[in-house]
Amino acid sequence: MTTDTTAIGRARDFEELWTNPRGLRKLFTAVQHKDVGIRYMVTAFVFFLVGGVQALFMRVQLARPDNDFLGPETYNELFTMHGSTMMFLFAVPFLEGLANYLLPLMIGARDLPFPRANAFNYWCYLIGGIILYSSYLFALVPDTGWFAYVPLSRDFTDHAMDFWLTGLTLAEISAVGAAIELAVAILVMRAPGMSLNRMPIFAWTMLAVAFMIIVAFIPLIVASTLLELDRTVGTAFFDDSIGGNPLLWQHLFWIFGHPEVYVMFLPGAAIISHVVPAHSQQKLAAYPLVVIALASTAVMSLGLWVHHMYTVGLPSITMSFFTAASMSITLASGLQVFAWIVTLWLGKPRFTVPMLYALGFIVTFVAGGITGVMVASTAFDQQVHDTYFVVAHFHYVLIGGMLFPIFAGLHHWWGMLTGRRYSERAGVVAFWLIFVGFHTTFFPMHLTGLWGMPRRVFTYPTGLGIDTVNLLSTVGAFVIAAGVVVLTVNLAHSAFRGRPAVDDPWQGDSLEWTTSSPPPSENWPAVPIVASRTPAWDEEDDDPRYDRVRTVFDHGPTAVRATPLTTPIAADPDAAVHLPGPTFWPIVPPVGLGLVAAALLTEWYILAAVGLAMALVGFGGWAWSNESGERRHLHPESAAEFEFERSGPHAIGWWGATFTAATLVVGVSTLAFSALYLQVNAPVWPFEETVGRPLLFGGIALLLILATAASWWGRTSSRGSGQKHRHLLSIAVAGAAGAAALALVVVAWTTSGLDPADDAYQSSAWVLLAAQTVLAVVGLSATGLVLLGRLRHERHSRAAILSEYAALLWGAVAVCWVITWVTTDLLPLAVI
């Protein structure tokens, strides 16, 4: 009886703990993965519809020769906005939204590791999109294409490009943040027992994708910053008259751009790897091979970028390296296709709506893959480069490889997302309209291209033999549009009026199907234990090794929102992760940053000050409320069983700091690569002399090492009676060393006689020093957080782990400084 009452009381406390606000408050304060995921998906879908309407306008213009429905400028704006919207504001964010929603459910976690940062990322993305589209208000719509080649985007355009660069940079920052979020969740927040060999393919994929985003998206952020500096400050990165090189943009853009294609395709393929088994009632065939395929695709995608530059005059041997890499990657994609076919072959396929899209995907993607192999060959590519053949190829890959899977996934998980059922018949009608419309639109474009029509032309003269194929494409586009309307109305209607969904409509095999549809706020009242690769098809596991995790996480803990932290390889329970509740703080800094961007675009600088203040208050309030939340960790119930504040890789903070440190190093390495690239292509380097201040630079290096060491010492000093003083001392030393380093970097930056507009060497050195200034501020902010943690808590563990994270960041700042120094002073001494 007493036990019953205690259990009921515990369940009630637990439910209360996980209750969220409703209505408008929820929109602005909910930070849980499902809320943020839905926000991402809805926003991205709206952008998709907008991009689709832009495509229709273009197709109307191209329906017949010599058409004057649109002028050339409007057409340029439309393809730029269509391409940019689809690639930056729809595809990646939608997939990240889906991953936000599904991943914790698939891996058995109650949320993502940093829910507030996750919400912050979403708001950055939304504001980035708004900035890009506000260009319409000022009649300054970007018109240089989605890859914004220089010199067009540098010298021949007005403020329009500033909207593009600022808006998309914000969206990219959000993508990098989301990647870190997903990677940490997959590595250490999987359900107990979900060892690497039992991880769902979607989780493997998002891990690979996160890695690609961190490595590949940073170069675009760097490239956009350099281009913006060229445009506003007059730096010389892309100006070949003073040592710059327009090809540098192409390298940086495609180092991002090619992996971006796989960032879209791999999650699409992963969706199919879930849809096909569930709808054939058959385990995915060749699971290890699929893992190899997606891991090698992720890695190889980083080495293909030059195949977008076959026509810029590179040496044959350089191109041949990248042809080899391009050919290899097709094998990896082929492996996955065979795995799906075998699964279908062995199973009992049901032709449901998700399955139809999955089959549509396989057919379309394979066709796009074949034209991909064709254009990966240098000789063929040089014939069809910049023709409609390429437009056909990439739409086959993008729509076939990403949009069809997204639609498959939406229909597959719709019950889980909304708790409602859509009309099957309308779903089938929409599929056929979209599928037939797609091939009617894009298949003829292969011919249009082979017959010589260049891409990005607003019209074409009659008599070239391409009138009919163009008309066909336009008709097809409207058929797709009809299908998308049916799909949207069907899903939207069902979300509000549909019949209630059952929990597991397809008898799926993965973990998300073991909870209710839609899942409760905490995903699972009792955290699941995993014993195989198909947990939803298993009996309940009663492995005694997990008894303690079962006890603690069954309707508990009740004092703080928490989920288990497990080891990266075997997923053994290791510690616990504290999850925050609703808060409005994550929205404040993005709005501040948005205001800064708006101020820079409108040259109304007072607004920048307001925005900056807002961002600072936002970050400060966030940090303060974070530490307030951490106070409750003292609750004995969970802390005694599973530690919240362990050091090293036993804490999500360590992973977050490590990934952040890695992004900083990747960013500065990209700058260094850019400088080196310019150096080897320039006849003289440096143009006059190097910065050449070894004493100053050496002093900065020592100070940064000191800041790192002091922070590291703070991490290990939390024993004995003088712990608090030791912490304060380590903070004081790290803070003083960091502040001195910052001051000296500013001195180096401003007094080394560097004029960024003079030549490319000076531009590089100036930007590297500016970047280092920002990094030193990041390090100091980390030390500031340690101080806050120390002052707000009696216990020592909080300051100790924060100090460890600060040490990681200071370490990265020191490494970046070494890279900077080598680039500004040592490399120019090399005889190149």
Added chain:
Amino acid sequence: MDRLERDRSAEEAPEELAGGNGEGDRSDGTLVPLLTFLVPIVAWLVSLAGSYAVQDFTCSAASSVGHPQPVAGLTVVLIALNAAMLAVCVISAAVGAVLLRRGRASSGFRLRVFLLVVGFASSLFFAFGVVLIGANPLIYGACQ
């Protein structure tokens, strides 16, 4: 017991955290299998990035200052680099194969076997990738 002491004791006794019945060692012996998976990836990246950077940067640098391009030396460097990376992949595959035979025979650790299968197969795959890259200097001259 203060927190860090507790930390330490937890690290010393992983089984205890995992449930205490002595089976918390399932991740034991996964390091080498994991390396057979990760090392070929790095080897392939070094092969591609190294071939590109060494070749392209040296040739561009030489021609931008009007120096003769060191074609013969570069060809040797490229072949040596790729041969070395190929060897890394092959060794990784061999280690994977040997451990796989032993692992299959001696234990039922599925995680380890899985990692070995993945490591072995991807070593072969990346070895093939390195061959595709490394064959080019034999066909084209450097800087061509």
